[in-house]
Amino acid sequence: MKTKEFIVTAIIIVVLLLCKFVLPKPIQFSPTISWIVTILLGLVFAFIFYLTIKGKPVERRIVFLLVGISLVVPFFMQFKLPLKISPEVQQVYDKLASLPPGSKVLASFDYDPPSAPELQPMAEAFVKYAFEHDIKIIMMGLWPQGPQQANQAVEAAFEENPALRDQVKYGVDYVNLGFQSGNEFVVLRMGESFKSMFPSDLNYTPYDSIPLLKNVSNFSNIDWSINFSAGKPGTVEWIQVAVDRYNLPMSAGNTAVQAPMVYPYLNAGQLLGLMGGMSGAAEFEKLTNLPGKATTFLLSQTFAHVVVILFIIIGNVAFLRSRKETK
Amino acid sequence: METFGIWLAALLTIGIISFLYKDNVLYKACESIFVGISAGYWFITYYWDNLYRKFYLGVTDMDNPHRFFLWIAFALGVMMLTRLIGKIGWLSRWPLAFIVGATAGLYMMTYFVSNAFVQVGATIKLPPDFGSVGSYISFGMIALGTFSGLVYFFFSKEHKGVFGGTAKLGIWFLMVTFGASFGYTVMSRMSLMLGRLDFLFGEWLGMIN
Amino acid sequence: MLNRVLLLCLALVWTVSVSVTAQDVAEGGIDTLSLPLPAPAQNVVAANHVYDDGEVIDVNWDKSPDDPENILGYIVYRAETDGAFDSIRTLLPGETFFSDDNVEDEIPYKYQIGVIGENGVSLSGESELAVATWELFNFGMWNTFLWMFVFCGSVIGFIISAKSGRKLYIRKIGGLEALEEAVGRATEMGRPILFIPGILDMDDVQTLAAITILGKVARVVADYDSKIRMPVSRSLVLTAARETIKESYTSAGRPDGYNEDMVQYVTDEQFGYVAAVNGIMVREKPATCLYLGAFFAESLILAETGNSIGAIQIAGTARPGQLPFFVAACDYTLIGEELFAASAYLSEDPKQLGSLKGQDVGKVIAMFGLLVGTAAMTLSVAWQVPATQWILDLMNNLFTTN
Amino acid sequence: MKREIPIAITFIVGTVFALAYFIPREPFSLFERQFGDWFGIIAAFAIWLGALNLMKISAMKIARKKPDFIYASLIILSFLVMIFFGFYEGYKGLFAEPQFSYRDAGTGFNWLYEYVYSALSATMFALLAFFVASASYRAFRARNLEATLLLIAAFFVMLGRVPVGDMLTTWMPIGYTMSDWANWIMSVPNTAGQRAIMIGIALGLVSTSLRIILGLERSYLGGE
Structure with missing residues (x-):
């Protein structure tokens, strides 16, 4: 048993090192190979289906391995996927597009690196779009790591479009107020005065000496706000305090887990538009015409969903059959 | 340092993923590092954000008319530590009572408004795109x-x-x-x-x- | 004395500002001859910001017709009744609103808006005088107050009526009926009970609910003389949970059975905590796992691991996103409100049960609102029944915040 | 006395904080705004209790030479390393010109955060992808009508949120493809269900809070 584990470990290390140092990079499958790989995966599922129905369900590890493969393989494929825009995302975009140049937008980055795969693409597309359309962004975070994510989004925008680097000025076109602890109480106090909560920005520049903030004392001076949220504190807290008590117009980008909980607020008009998860991000990237990571990952995402659905179907068909037999 | 960091992160990532195969030495090590690092991270974050920024900067800011209140919070916090001294440990109930009372009072209102009251109102309001069957x-x-x-x-x-x-x-x-x-x-x-x-x-x- | 000094200062400020303003106007005046000034802003309206502490006056105006092409921005000027205008803020083009939060209450102010052009500033007319007044009570929220009053009143009313001995009927709640049985099973098997109070701190009401349920569970545990294990992820919860369990053991008459190590702190970090709890589950194989409180992504890991060790699992949370996993993997799940009802239900104390009745009154109000509101809406939209319109308006007034 | 005073504190603080919602005048409006700070300060003291508890348990494991004492020492070591950088760089940054924060890019604390903490927590988080898949294979069964409804809704939502759903239903009339169904489920039945849960929760929460404020629930305060 021990030797077997040792061999497995050794093989994994060798394969990884080979990938790192020997393999030509980057790897891309031609369409034919992509199709062949997809069909092979399908055959594996057919086999699992057969086994499960025969009453020999496969081990957990096989399931894990299959999920892993179907997430990784699409990285190297090049299928083009048509994407339909959902009304919630359209609403976010319409709101953003309707802002005249010079409008001030408050963007709260309430997430940390683990949730970045879903939210960072939205943030990047938003920042890029805002910079290109002369919309001013006031950034902040209710999560300690939020402001760093904001800076990364700005950096990504500059890398994508180097012309922006000269065009967009810190302090004039955007500002990063940083993080402040206190969850919804931060929002509550911002309702009275931003300055009381953020005496200085992330770089320790005093609030009053930042040109963009000259006329910003509280939410009443903000034209629109967007909130990228991965949990608590996040969109719900912003709605409860900033929207319900201070009438801040707000849209949100949420991790997919959070999104269903936010729909009632959307229907009630407390929230103006919602981007949910990676597919929401991909739709937003399409609308803003700034394809990024979410668009790239859409294929992997699709594969993953299909795999989970297949597992549910296989499990249930076997379950229904066995129930029929016992009857 | 960055390259080293990426390699270390890759090793830790693989260590955690290896749990899917079986509980193993690498995973256990990663788990312990995780518990220690994260406890330390939060300890430091609480220290700088709350004790330093909120309390120390708050009470030394002479323009802050409410700095007196921060001393109350400080006193309550110190009472929390009386747990370490068996005899007067019951004093820690005061800050607890304070937090529980304030939480109950505050959330009672926000939840009632945002989650009950507004939601009833929203259900009986016409949606903006109303018209079709x-x-x-x-x-x-x-x-x-x-x-x-x-x-x-x-x-x-x-x-x-x-x-x-x-x-x-x-x-x-x-x-x-x-x-x-x-x-x-x-x-x-x-x-x-x-x-x-x-x-x-x-x-x-x-x-x- | 002080008054005189103040007056003197005011006079000084006044003289300086008058001379400055005069200069501005004079320069502007000269420039006008050669180059045109931008069109001024119109309809400047200043008004008290209602329902605050007398701190804010709201100023609104209509944009200058030259905005945004030919102007550089706006200047807000403010003056007291007979005083001179001082510029208090410069704004970017496109602005039509300014909240002046630097006012003394009970002092009237008037405002004027200047439009900055390339060649100078053109001034609007003066606004009427406005006074920032404070209000003691936010009457904008009268309906919230009304419903809160009715709801809390009925909760308290039922508690009082229960106290006076009236019998109250509460239907059976599946998960809670099973709780005692689950504790009993753990005792029989000689294995511990695992209690997870969620991962949020004492400032979340779900955690409070979990801790109050813990009190009842620990009481049963103490009665049966079985063991309870409780790893927590927050230090305040650690303190509260220890007090709670201690109290339960004391009231069960077995204070010696209590041991501080029943509750243990792990880390504030979500997954660090879950990793450790997983370890405890696999090593100690609790017979019963209770997950009550605020849960996030860890719900699935916990429920799956609990399943794999064959424990009876009872879960309860008000986080809808996690409920599907609990519903699929646990034996019983308390959905949303049932979590909050649990502690009252378990106590079988008539006073506590009274509060559940009060909750039902709240639901009746909500259902009544829904029923009347939708009916009135249907009648007025589909058949244009005029009489229903005022019912609709009434309902909207009753259930809308300002 | 050991119980009466805390109960009185809960009652007074709770009532004042609830009423403050309707009273815009100081000091009421102030309480609400300051609570975040107060809570933070108290929690910052409380975390000492937690940290000491963690250290005590780990140290006991080492002292008793339990088989996993290596892991216990890893916990203590990594905790201390993080604390060291946090304090050292925090104070260094405070007196440096220009000031910097221990969280800024380039500090040791941030390095540990980025390459150790983030990597670990993100991967732990990501493991859920595999658990979800295995749960779908084993646990999500159409046992009864309710479970079937759950699965059908999940099916539509999962397919409707990725392009393949629409590709499979191109034969449906426009406006009735998979993504439209998913949108409808999200914005109608989901909204209704969430709303019922939300209203219920809010009422339960208010009544629990009320019981706490009135002192009917007080087990968290312990005994005499």
């Missing part, structure tokens, strides 16, 4: 679903007869809600794994374009 059906279904869901939660009556039927309808709505949540959760979890795989195969191995 479809939108009327949607409007009616939301009202019906909310209503029957509330019937399900009703405690004073046995779920029988018409009442039981409505409660049944309510649980159906709840189940569809859970299904939607489940679908979205799958989407979210897969995205997170994609993020890690992107790190391994893209940032570390450089295999992705």
Whole structure:
């Protein structure tokens, strides 16, 4: 048993090192190979289906391995996927597009690196779009790591479009107020005065000496706000305090887990538009015409969903059959 | 240092993923490092954000007319530490009572307004795109679903007869809600794994374009 | 004395500002001859910001017709009744609103808006005088107050009526009926009970609910003389949970059975905590796992691991996103409100049960609102029944915040 | 006395904080705004209790030479390393010109955060992808009508949120493809269900809070 584990470990290390140092990079499958790989995966599922129905369900590890493969393989494929825009995302975009140049937008980055795969693409597309359309962004975070994510989004925008680097000025076109602890109480106090909560920005520049903030004392001076949220504190807290008590117009980008909980607020008009998860991000990237990571990952995402659905179907068909037999 | 960091992160990532195969030495080590590092991280964050920024900077800011209040919080915090001294440990109930009372009082209002009051109001308001038969059906279904869901939660009556039927309808709505949540959760979890795989195969191995 | 000094200062400020303003106007005046000034802003309206502490006056105006092409921005000027205008803020083009939060209450102010052009500033007319007044009570929220009053009143009313001996009927709640049985099973098997109070701190009401349920569970545990294990992820919860369990053991008459190590802190970090709890589950194989409180992504890991060790699992949370996993993997799940009802239900104390009745009154109000509102809406939209319109308006007034 | 005073504190603080919602005048409006700070300060003291508890348990494991004492020492070591950088760089940054924060890019604390903490927590988080898949294969069964409804809704949502759903239903009339169904489920039945849950929760929460404020729930305060 021990030797077997040792061999497995050794093989994994060798394969990884080979990938790192020997393999030509980057790897891309031609369409034919992509199709062949997809069909092979399908055959594996057919086999699992057969086994499960025969009453020999496969081990957990096989399931894990299959999920892993179907997430990784699409990285190297090049299928083009048509994407339909959902009304919630359209609403976010319409709101953003309707802002005249010079409008001030408050963007709260309430997430940390683990949730970045879903939210960072939205943030990047938003920042890029805002910079290109002369919309001013006031950034902040209710999560300690939020402001760093904001800076990364700005950096990504500059890398994508180097012309922006000269065009967009810190302090004039955007500002990063940083993080402040206190969850919804931060929002509550911002309702009275931003300055009381953020005496200085992330770089320790005093609030009053930042040109963009000259006329910003509280939410009443903000034209629109967007909130990228991965949990608590996040969109719900912003709605409860900033929207319900201070009438801040707000849209949100949420991790997919959070999104269903936010729909009632959307229907009630407390929230103006919602981007949910990676597919929401991909739709937003399409609308803003700034394809990024979410668009790239859409294929992997699709594969993953299909795999989970297949597992549910296989499990249930076997379950229904066995129930029929016992009857 | 950055290259080393990426290699270390890759090792830790693989260490955690290896749990899927079997509980093993590498995973246990990663887990312990994780517990220690994260406890330290939060300890430091609390120290700088709360004790330093909120308390120390607050009370030394002579323009702050409310700095006196911060001393109350400080005193309550110190009372918390009396737990370490057995005899007067009961003093720690004061800060606890304070926090519990304030939480109860505050959330009572915010939840009542945002989650009950406004939601009832929103259900009986016309949606902006109202007009078609479809939108009327949607409007009616939301009202019906909310209503029957509330019937399900009703405690004073046995779920029988018409009442039981409505409660049944309510649980159906709840189940569809859970299904939607489940679908979205799958989407979210897969995205997170994609993020890690992107790190391994893209940032570390450089295999992705 | 002080008054005189103040007056003197005011006079000084006044003289300086008058001379400055005069200069501005004079320069502007000269420039006008050669180059045109931008069109001024119109309809400047200043008004008290209602329902605050007398701190804010809101100023609104209509944009200058030259905005945004030919102007550089706006200047807000403010003056007291007979005083001179001082510029208090410069704004970017496109602005039509300014909240002046630097006012003394009970002092009237008037405002004027200047439009900055390339060649100078053109001034609007003066606004009427406005006074920032404070209000003791936010009457904008009268309906919230009304419903809160009715709801809390009925909760308290039922508690009082229960106290006076009236019998109250509460239907059976599945998960809670099973709780005692689950504790009993753990005792029989000689294995511990695992209690997870969620991962949020004491400032979340779900955690409070979990801790109050813990009190009842620990009481049963103490009665049966079985063991309870409780790893927590927050230090305040650690303290509260210890007090709670201690109290339960004391009231069960077995204070010696209590041991501080029943509750243990792990880390504030979500997954660090979950990793450790997983370890405890696999090593100690609790017979019963209770997950009550605020849960996030860890719900699935916990429920799956609990399933794999064959424990009876009872879960309860008000986080809808996590409910599907609990519903699929646990034996019983308390959905949303049932979590909050649990502690009252378990105590079988008539006073506590009274509060559940009060909750039902709240639901009746909500259902009544839904029913009347949708009916009135249907009648007025589909058949244009005029009489229903005022019912609709009434309902909207009753259930809308300002 | 050991119980009466805390109960009185809960009652007074709770009532004042609830009423403050309707009273815009100081000091009421102030309480609400300051609570975040107060809570933070108290929690910052409380975390000492937690940290000491963690250290005590780990140290006991080492002292008793339990088989996993290596892991216990890893916990202590990594905790201390993080604390060291946090304090050292925090104070260094405070007196440096220009000031910097221990969280800024380039500090050791941030390095540990980025390459150790983030990597670990993100991967732990991501493991859920695999657990979700295995749960779908084993646990999500159409046992009864309710469970079936759950699965059907999940099916539509999962397929409707990725392009393949629409590709499979191109034969449906426009406006009735998979993504439209998913949108409808999200915005109608989901909204209704969420709303029922939300209203219920809010009422339960208010009544629990009320019981706490009135002192009917007080087990968290312990005994005499």
